[in-house]
Amino acid sequence: MLLADKTVIITGASRGIGRAAARECARQGARVVIGHSGSGQGTEAAHSLIEEIKAFGGQAIEVGSDAADPDTADKLVAGALKAFGSVDVFVNNAGICPFHSFLDMPREVYLKTVNTNLNGAYFAVQAAANQMKNQGKGGAIIAVSSISALVGGAMQTHYTPTKAGLHSLMQSCAIALGPYGIRCNSVLPGTIATDINKEDLADEEKLAYMTSRTPLGRLGEPDDVAGPIVFLASDMARYVTGASLLVDGGLFVNLQ
Numbered sequence: 718m719l720l721a722d723k724t725v726i727i728t729g730a731s732r733g734i735g736r737a738a739a740r741e742c743a744r745q746g747a748r749v750v751i752g753h754s755g756s757g758q759g760t761e762a763a764h765s766l767i768e769e770i771k772a773f774g775g776q777a778i779e780v781g782s783d784a785a786d787p788d789t790a791d792k793l794v795a796g797a798l799k800a801f802g803s804v805d806v807f808v809n810n811a812g813i814c815p816f817h818s819f820l821d822m823p824r825e826v827y828l829k830t831v832n833t834n835l836n837g838a839y840f841a842v843q844a845a846a847n848q849m850k851n852q853g854k855g856g857a858i859i860a861v862s863s864i865s866a867l868v869g870g871a872m873q874t875h876y877t878p879t880k881a882g883l884h885s886l887m888q889s890c891a892i893a894l895g896p897y898g899i900r901c902n903s904v905l906p907g908t909i910a911t912d913i914n915k916e917d918l919a920d921e922e923k924l925a926y927m928t929s930r931t932p933l934g935r936l937g938e939p940d941d942v943a944g945p946i947v948f949l950a951s952d953m954a955r956y957v958t959g960a961s962l963l964v965d966g967g968l969f970v971n972l973q
């Protein structure tokens with residue numbers, strides 16, 4: 718098992734990509750902390766994932782707290798320490814993408830998106846890194862960025878900068894934390910069918926277009942991203958830091 722004896726915190730793990738990653742980390746032997754928003758729906762989904770993980774003999778707990786709140790960082794680390802005694806891997810995955818046009822972007826939508834996707838992530842990465850440094854045996858931090866770190870979107874002008882920011886944060890943290898043996902990388906998913914884009918992809922024309930643009934001929938599924946996250950979390954990636962891994966079925970290179 719690739720993650721035996723490691724404690725992994727994953728934010729936004731109640732649904733979508735985070736949920737698939739949490740399940741796969743647990744399958745690979747990790748003790749998992751499932752972060753979610755703390756809403757009724759998030760709590761219910763987290764509890765069902767804990768049951769799933771326990772059913773195959775894994776260990777998991779949940780921490781419900783708004784990713785936009787800087788105090789959430791300490792709550793996640795405290796939850797991991799109380800239940801499992803260490804933090805070995807931190808996966809920053811929680812995110813929102815409320816599609817909206819640029820010229821009339823409401824300030825509150827912009828600020829909520831940046832606070833949830835990037836500002837909260839900064840403090841969470843900092844808290845996890847301090848804990849790893851204190852433990853003295855290194856660690857791995859992974860940000861779920863996006864292909865949107867590299868390309869724009871007219872309805873995502875508030876979102877794409879957060880994904881570029883996460884990618885950049887991992888590059889800088891790789892330098893800042895390398896001396897402590899803490900590796901920092903990002904995964905850049907393409908279009909993965911989850912709740913975040915359900916409404917957008919309900920438009921059949923858009924769905925057909927996105928599928929046709931993808932060389933592998935289908936949209937991604939959350940499980941497609943779980944494996945790359947496990948790889949970067951594991952000692953198989955022991956010399957990989959400051960890197961980014963596109964997980965997009967070839968979408969990014971398909972221009973001409």
Ligand SMILES: NC(=O)C1=CN([C@@H]2O[C@H](COP(=O)(O)OP(=O)(O)OC[C@H]3O[C@@H](n4cnc5c(N)ncnc54)[C@H](OP(=O)(O)O)[C@@H]3O)[C@@H](O)[C@H]2O)C=CC1
Nearest residue numbers: 729731732733734753754759783784812863908909911913
């Ligand atoms: N799907 C895609 O095509 C792509 C997604 N991504 C990124 O992947 C990440 C996961 O997205 P995806 O799985 O698709 O989305 P989902 O909508 O399926 O899941 C989002 C997750 O984030 C959590 N979350 C949302 N808001 C908050 C908050 N304020 N505080 C704490 N947790 C919160 C949700 O918890 P709760 O259940 O409590 O609401 C949920 O677990 C995001 O960062 C997204 O930007 C990147 C590239 C492509």
Ligand SMILES: C[C@H](O)[C@@H]1OC(=O)[C@H](O)[C@@H]1O
Nearest residue numbers: 814863864865907913914
């Ligand atoms: C939510 C979007 O469908 C999705 O999010 C991303 O980060 C991808 O680039 C897609 O645009």
